[in-house]
Amino acid sequence: MIEVHDLAKEYHVGDHVVHALKGVTMAVAAAEFVTIVGPSGSGKSTFMHILGCLDRPSTGRYVLNGRDVSTLPADELARVRNETIGFVFQGFNLLARTSALENVELPLLYTRKGVVRAAERRDRAMSALEAVGLTDRADHHPNQLSGGQQQRVAIARALVTQPSLLLADEPTGNLDTATSHEVMEIFARLRSDRGITIVVITHERDIAAYGTRTVDFRDGLVVSDKMNAPREAAVGAGHR
Amino acid sequence: MKKLLKHPVIDTAIKALNRNRLQTGLTMLGIAVGVATVLAMMAVGAGAQRSIEQQVRAAGLNQITIRAGNWRPKLEESDEAIAHQGDARESLRHPLERLHDDVLPIAFHPEDDPMEKHDHPTARQRLGDLEAGLGSAATMTFDDAEAIREMPGVQYVAGGIHENVRVHFGEKRWFTRMHGTDVQMPSIKRAWTFTAGRFFTEREQANADEVLVLGQVVADRLFGAGTRPVGQKVTLWNQVFEIVGVMTSATWVVQPAPGDDQFDAVYMPYTTTQRLLNLSKLNDITVTAESSGDISRLSREITKLLRKRHGIGDNAPDDFTLITQATKALTTGGLPPSVARAVASNVAELEKVTLEQLALTMERASRTMTWLLAAVAAVSLLVGGIGIMNITLLSVTERTREIGLRMAVGARGRDVMRQFLFEAVVISAAGGLVGIIVGVLASIGIARMLQWSTVVSPMSVLLAFSVAAAVGIFFGWYPARKAARLDPIVALRRE
DSSP states (O other): EEEEEEEEEEEETTTEEEEEEEEEEEOOOOEEEEEEEOOOTSHHHHHHHHHHSSSSEEEEEEEEEEEEOOOOOHHHHHHHHTEEEEEEEETTTOTTTHHHHHHHHHHGGOOOSOOOOOHHHHHHHHHHHHHTTGGOOOOOGGGSOOOHHHHHHHHHHTTTTTOOOEEEEEEETOOOOOHHHHHHHHHHHHHHHHEEEEEEEOOHHHTTTSSSSSEEEEEEEEEEEEEOHHHHHHHEEEEE | OOHHTTSSHHHHHHHHHHHHHHHHHHHHHHHHHHHHHHHHHHHHHHHHHHHHHHHHHOOOTTEEEEEEEEOOOOSSSSSSSHEEEEHHHHHHTTTTHHHHHSOGGGGGGOOOTSSSSSSSHHHHHHOOOOOTOSSSSOEEEHHHHHHHTTSSEEEEEEEEEEEEEEETTTTEEEEEEEEEEEHHHHHHHTEEEEEEEOOOOHHHHHOOOOEEEHHHHHHHHHHHHHHTTTTTTEEEEEEEEEEEEEEEEEESSSSOTTTTTTSSEEEEEEHHHHHHOOOOOEEEEEEEEEEGGGGHHHHHHHHHHHHHHTOOOOSSOOOOEEEEEEHHHHHHSOOOOOHHHHHHHHSOOOOOOOOOHHHHHHHHHHHHHHHHHHHHHHHHHHHHHHHHHHHHHHHHHHHHHHHHHHHTTOHHHHHHHHHHHHHHHHHHHHHHHHHHHHHHHHHHHHHHOOOOOOHHHHHHHHHHHHHHHHHHHHHHHHHHHHHHHHHHHHHHOOO
């Protein structure tokens, strides 16, 4: 699914050069659930942006589904983001004054396979909402939803184009513990039911335990990469 | 419509514009004022142009008036009648005139010369009206008019006798102008319309009947506004006249006014005037040419013909004055003062104005107006456009995260750009629509209140709207491109 070879990224901040990534090589197989942990400035967010085709590496190669996307032009990257990747953010990033349903429809406005008709958009958005158990909140606006519900709407939005890769950057950062576990349950279920590859960044160890594999970043390098105990155990730990 | 409003681009635009309702409204107002100004100015410009054309045509660019006597038109003429009389005596010294007088039987000696001593009761004695027959003498006859009528290129001919008269209706009386004229006069004066009745007929002219057509002003003074005095009897020179019609101006550019000699006037067949006043001459002959371009040639031909008919030697001056209506329109007014001034200031000697010069001057005046219009339009639309740029930039700044999100879920730069361009165009187009409504209303208001002619053509409405939309695209371009070039990561991080 994902193969990165010697991925490096440097930023120029004034006269300084910041080496955010210093050569990361790893692979993620299809239907894997990888959690990435690491302190601030470890390069995990930069890594995530490159995985999400929001950014290009300075050097190195990124092969997604067998295709080298590290040198694609901007419009092609947008297409990959639309068709192959679903994003979930820490701050939900829902459009205000816009219903949950319309928020979920958003990615369908930018599909390249021709215009998606309004009725079809609606149907697909509804089934995405169904996957996160929020069909009864379809007409609610974000300010009428709890944080957990908002994040579930955001997950539905990420799912609506039926991507094979779901990327989440600290999806539980703004949620309380119980809600965090609910959200992680959804990710775990999406992997097991639909075989979606999932990469989640997190600070918290018990959240990271939801992954089938946890990768530890530090100073722009992978310092540890190990398989986790089976999910059932993690669930048990979650519910204590 | 509802479905269309649900279109995502439109829906997003409406939501975005709703967010900054006040700013959006003010910007729309700016564009609306610009477009309204453009439209109103165009309407006034087109109206002025049309009213000049109408004026000149109504006054009759194809019209020639030949007046008895050889006085010259002056810019400021206080009393036409006096000028007439002074020169008319001169002309009567002409040998042919004396010869002509001698031939006539003494008893029927016409009273064309008011200075002549008559050995028969004059009009004022016979009719018992001291004012009767005080008008000018004339050197032209009905036969002259008939001869002109035969000339090729001539459309209508009307001989005229003009007097100052007092018209009585019961206790009421009104001092006005009397025009003894020809049945063809309404065809010559195309700017006439009849509010009641009709003009006199061929038969009434042939019979020299005592019928009278009143100008609007006279009818209002004698009978009150809004009445239809057709069939009523009035007294003039102690004779009873039947009113057969009331006429007024067909174009509101020329409004009937007391003392205007046209609508403050009464009209009767010239034959009636000649019979009652015992006159054989005409004060003037009005001629229209079939083509206005033919005026110069026709003027020369008529001069030649009349000189021949009046037996004027090569070195002797004309005993008539030929003027074209183009000069008359300029000297006697009728044009809006500003236009007349603009035209007059470009012409050194008004009498020598030719049609070509007049056309050139009008073109120059309207070009000046067009430039002025363009300047006002440019400034107001520039201000409106800057407003659009401002609000679109504000929108881009406020919605940076949203832009980042849209890009993250697959929007290309061009999708983002289209969205913001569309919003800019929505503001400008909505402002344009409001501006069109305001502009049309303003044009109507200007027409009503200032008595100016305004013309709102569909073309100018379309143009105003397109200009508004173009302003939106032009000034929305920079902010939209700025949005499209945002880095999604940076945009997503913006708070």
